[in-house]
Amino acid sequence: MKVTKIRPNVLMISIVAATGGLLFGFDTGVISGALPFLKQYWQLNDASIEWITTTVLLGAVVGAIGSGRLSDIIGRKQMIIVNAVIFTVGAIGCAFAPNPAILILMRILIGIAIGITSYVVPMYIAEISPTRIRGALVTLNQLMITIGILVSYITDFALSDDNNNESWRWMFLVGLIPALVLLIGMFFLPETPRWLISRHRLEEGIKVLKKVEDPDMVEKTLANIQQEVKQETENKTRVTEIFKPWLRTPLIITVGIFFFQQFSGVNTIIYYSPIIFKMAGIVSNTQSIIPAIIIGVMNVLACLLSVFLLDRTGRRKLYMIGILGMIPSLALLGICFHFKEALGASLPIFAVLSIVCYIVFIAISLAPLGWLLISEIFPLNVRGVGMSIGSLAHWAFNAVIAFTFLKLVNSLGIDATFWCYAVICLIGAVWGYYYIPETKGKSLEDIESFWRKGSNPRKL
Numbered sequence: 324m325k326v327t328k329i330r331p332n333v334l335m336i337s338i339v340a341a342t343g344g345l346l347f348g349f350d351t352g353v354i355s356g357a358l359p360f361l362k363q364y365w366q367l368n369d370a371s372i373e374w375i376t377t378t379v380l381l382g383a384v385v386g387a388i389g390s391g392r393l394s395d396i397i398g399r400k401q402m403i404i405v406n407a408v409i410f411t412v413g414a415i416g417c418a419f420a421p422n423p424a425i426l427i428l429m430r431i432l433i434g435i436a437i438g439i440t441s442y443v444v445p446m447y448i449a450e451i452s453p454t455r456i457r458g459a460l461v462t463l464n465q466l467m468i469t470i471g472i473l474v475s476y477i478t479d480f481a482l483s484d485d486n487n488n489e490s491w492r493w494m495f496l497v498g499l500i501p502a503l504v505l506l507i508g509m510f511f512l513p514e515t516p517r518w519l520i521s522r523h524r525l526e527e528g529i530k531v532l533k534k535v536e537d538p539d540m541v542e543k544t545l546a547n548i549q550q551e552v553k554q555e556t557e558n559k560t561r562v563t564e565i566f567k568p569w570l571r572t573p574l575i576i577t578v579g580i581f582f583f584q585q586f587s588g589v590n591t592i593i594y595y596s597p598i599i600f601k602m603a604g605i606v607s608n609t610q611s612i613i614p615a616i617i618i619g620v621m622n623v624l625a626c627l628l629s630v631f632l633l634d635r636t637g638r639r640k641l642y643m644i645g646i647l648g649m650i651p652s653l654a655l656l657g658i659c660f661h662f663k664e665a666l667g668a669s670l671p672i673f674a675v676l677s678i679v680c681y682i683v684f685i686a687i688s689l690a691p692l693g694w695l696l697i698s699e700i701f702p703l704n705v706r707g708v709g710m711s712i713g714s715l716a717h718w719a720f721n722a723v724i725a726f727t728f729l730k731l732v733n734s735l736g737i738d739a740t741f742w743c744y745a746v747i748c749l750i751g752a753v754w755g756y757y758y759i760p761e762t763k764g765k766s767l768e769d770i771e772s773f774w775r776k777g778s779n780p781r782k783l
Contacts, residue, residue: 382434645688
C-alpha cells in the first residue's frame with residue numbers, strides 16, 4: 324500500500340490552524356481549576372458558579388450560528404484571524420475582570436470564539452488539506468481540543484496557590500499565548516483554494532492548490548472544486564428542505580446522538596472535576612486539580628485510539644461498545660459517593676478510576692462519533708444546514724448540563740446525579756440499537772439513497 328507523505332508546509336499550516344482547536348479545549352477546561360479560587364475570592368454561591376461556567380456555552384451557540392455565513396463572505400482565513408482577536412481580548416478580559424459580571428461578559432466573548440472555532444477551523448483544514456490525507460489532518464483538530472483541555476488542567480495546577488485566591492487570574496491569562504500564536508501565524512497562511520475559487524479568484528486558488536495538493540491530484544481536485552461550486556450556485560437549497568419526511572431519520576440521529584453524548588454528563592467532569600474531587604474529600608484547591616490532569620491524559624490517549632478504531636471497528640459497533648461501557652462506569656462512580664463514609668480516604672482513588680473508565684469509553688465512541696456521523700448522513704445540498712443543527716444541539720445540551728449539575732447535586736445528591744446520567748446512557752443504548760447506522764465503507768450517495776427508500780437505519 325502506498326504511504327502518502329505529508330509535506331512540511333501542509334503539516335505546518337494544519338498545526339497553526341489547529342491551534343484554534345487547542346484554544347477551544349483550553350478555554351473549555353481552564354474554568355475547572357479556576358472555580359474553587361473564584362468561589363473563595365468573590366464568595367460565590369452555586370448559582371453564580373453555574374452562570375460563570377455556562378455563559379461560555381451560550382456564547383458558543385451564538386458563535387456557531389453566526390460563523391458559517393460570515394466565513395463564506397470574508398473567507399476562512401480572515402474568519403480565523405478575527406476569532407484569534409476575540410480569544411486574545413477574552414483572555415485578557417477574564418484575567419483582569421474586576422467583578423463577576425465582567426467575568427461573565429468576557430466568558431460569553433470567549434464562548435463566541437469557541438463556537439466559531441468549532442465550525443471554521445475544521446472547515447479550513449479540510450479545504451486546505453491534500454485529498455489523500457484530509458481525514459487525518461482534520462482529526463488533528465479534535466486531538467488538539469483534547470490536548471488543550473489537558474494543557475488547561477496542567478496550567479491550573481502549576482499556577483494554583485492555596486494562599487492566593489487570585490490564582491485564577493493567571494490561569495485565564497495563559498490563554499493569551501496560544502491566541503497570539505494563532506493570530507500571528509494565520510497572517511502567514513494562505514486562504515483555502517475552495518473559497519478563492521468560489522469568489523472567482525481562480526488564479527490565486529490554483530496557485531495555493533499547487534502548493535498543498537499532491538502534484539498528481541491537482542487537476543482532479545481543481546475539477547471537483549469547480550463542480551462543487553457550480554452545483555452550489557445552481558442548486559440553492561431552502562432550509563426547510565431538511566424537514567422533508569425522508570430526512571427525518573438523519574435529523575433524529577443528529578439531535579439524538581448529541582443528546583446522549585451531553586446528557587451522559589461528560590462536560591460536568593470537564594468543567595467541575597476539581598469541585599467533584601473536593602466533594603470526594605480533597606481539601607486543597609491545588610490537590611483537587613491533580614486527578615483532573617490524570618483524566619486529561621487519558622482523554623488524549625483515548626482520542627488517539629479512536630483515530631485507529633473509527634474506520635476499523637465501524638461506527639455502530641463502536642457506539643454500542645462505548646455507551647455500554649459508560650453505564651457501569653457512571654453507576655460505579657455513584658456507588659463510590661454513596662458509600663463515601665465507608666471508603667474514607669480511598670474515595671478519591673476509586674472516583675478517579677471510575678471517571679477514567681468513563682472518559683475512555685466516551686472518548687472512543689460518542690465524543691468523535693457525533694461530529695463524524697453528522698458529516699456523513701446528510702446529502703450534500705443540506706449537509707451545511709444539518710451540521711449547523713447538530714452544532715446548535717451540541718452547545719445547547721452542553722449548556723443545560725453545565726447549568727443543572729450543581730442543582731442536581733444539591734437536590735438529589737452527587738451519587739444519585741451520576742446514577743441519573745447512567746440511566747440516560749442505558750436509554751441511549753436502546754435508542755442507539757435502533758437508530759445508529761453503520762456508515763463505514765458506504766458512499767455518501769448510497770447513504771442518501773438508503774434514506775430516500777425510508778429504510779430502517781439499523782439495516783444500513
